[in-house]
Amino acid sequence: MSLGAATVEETASTPPSPSPSSLQESEMRAPAEVDWHMLDKSRFFFLGAALFSGVSAALYPIVVLKTRQQVSSSNLSCFKMSFSIMRHEGLCGFYRGFGTSLMGTIPARALYMGALEVTKSSIGSTTVRLGFSDTTALAMANAAAGLSSAMAAQLVWTPVDVVSQRLMVDKCDRYRNGIDVLRKILWSDGLRGLYRGFGISILTYAPSNAVWWTSYSVVSQLLWSCLDRKAPEDSSDRGCRSGSRRPSVALAFQGLSAAAASGVSAAITMPLDTVKTRLQVMDGVVGEDGRRRAMTSFQTVRSLIREGGLRACYRGMGPRWASMAMSSTTMVTTYEFLKRLSVKDQDIFSFTTTSRK
Template sequence: MAFLLSQSQKNNHNYAHGVFGDLDIQHHLHSRFQEFLGSREVGEFMSGALAGAMTKAILAPLETIRTRMVVGVGSKNIAGSFIQVIEQQGWQGLWAGNMINMLRIIPTQAVELGTFECVKRSMTSLQHSSKHNQCPKLLIGSINFNLSFSWISPVAVAGAAAGIASTLVCHPLEVLKDRLTVSPEAYPNLGIAIRNIYKDGGIGAFYAGISPTLVGMLPYSTCYYFMYDTMKKSYCENRNKKSLSRPEMLLIGALAGFTASTISFPLEVARKRLMVGALQGKCPPNMAAALSEVIREEGLKGLYRGWGASCLKVMPSSGITWMFYEAWKDILLVQKANSL
């Protein structure tokens, strides 16, 4: 009898220990998950996603016109493109491909802005630590190199990393968006677009134009973030301010987008040619061939065909994105930190 009682008590103890142990594990995991959701990195990724979604919802018609003009579809001027789209497809035609555009921009902006912030902090921290520690040295023959990071711009490196990361993750969505925008007859919805693109070229077809995209993204993204950060700091120093107002963010973001777009626009033309070339029955084999084709057919000015429409889209998009991004960061990060 005593044996049975002791055995029963032991089983009850093990059961209680197992139950409460599982509860402790669940509570620990829940706490860690809440801590992860409240981290700075998640807040920055969320801010980027929300800013991108709100911006694209507002500026979808300009994106449609810009894409049509860059790839040479329809009218050669902005007003004519608007009228042509409305006559052919109605007002809803200005939002052609907007569903995939929204699905594209949310992860794109989340990855891009989140990566930018993380890499910028890491590079700044690396530079700061290298100032207080002896730099590593590289000896090649009789030449001694100091491997210092002081000459590297954290903002430029972060901008390049942000562009590359977002492009690698989200390029297939960009291809789908362009196909839906340029040829809604052949690709009436997302499901058919995915099936037809895969049927025509397999997985590789979703990465059509990835090389010129990466090459074009590097100067654009690097210049874009560098210009925004530089203009923001200079403006605040000249005005003796700690931060920008919302209208100032809108203006500086628009100027940064204008500068970066102007510098890298010929590569954007080549990228679009490669991505949608199959629709016209001719696809240049590489970026150099696409640039040569444009110059041969339209001269040097062809490299900037659609530049006005691009600026009309890029400038407000860039400004609005930064304005929304900084606003969401204030909500998700600054106010949360102040409440702790």
């Protein structure tokens, strides 16, 4: 989404030598947004699947640690939990359910990225036409895009979460693999069992995504504005503002913005995430008729409060914030890189060579 910024095709072309005044005015701007219509869609989804699979593999152990803490009835610290997993299960314990998660993540991520870019592009252009400033339009577009992309992706992510999280916390070898979990859930609860916690997943991830993308947009704009104001005026320092240094500055700003947005989002939605995880993982309670039924959200909250008070709702906060910060920082820098790799008529090899200069 351009929102008044130069297009990628324009910024990629070789410009004439700028005057010092034009250098000062133009080179400190944030990198131009890559809009949906600029992307080669097949390249975008193919490269995205490869890049994000690697990122998911690197960050998966933290997700396992967070999930174990959330379903634990004791207040073990993340360090003690990590030590326990390594001692009793080895390194493989940190990758329980990874294959299942990866198979589901690829289509879910494709849905997420598609909904994100389409919504951001359409809402952004609409808000600009309605007279909003570029900054406000970008924040509104990011909020709407985060909301819609999370809702679309949960159609796939919720069943994947239900299956993979059961494998993560399975200590008694009740399940052989993801297929076995799927079969047993369908046998006992039907299709409804795969979507256990779907409503609270939407309540958790849709606002979380909206808050995250809005915070990311606002913090990013603030950082670029501060850099604009504090940039030295003398010509000896203009090299710091040149295009050759901008990729590293943009990368640092993307990382800082993502980490800040993760802190805000994690703090707001942590109790909902804990309740959601318990709903999806716990077997339920035995009713008066002797049949086991899934716990309701209210019963889950009451059980948590009884175990450890309000603090219990924030179990796994440290790993979740770390996971979100590392994941979002890695994801957003990878995502921005992916979008620039996927621009139509863009030679991948020439782009990567230029990026390293």
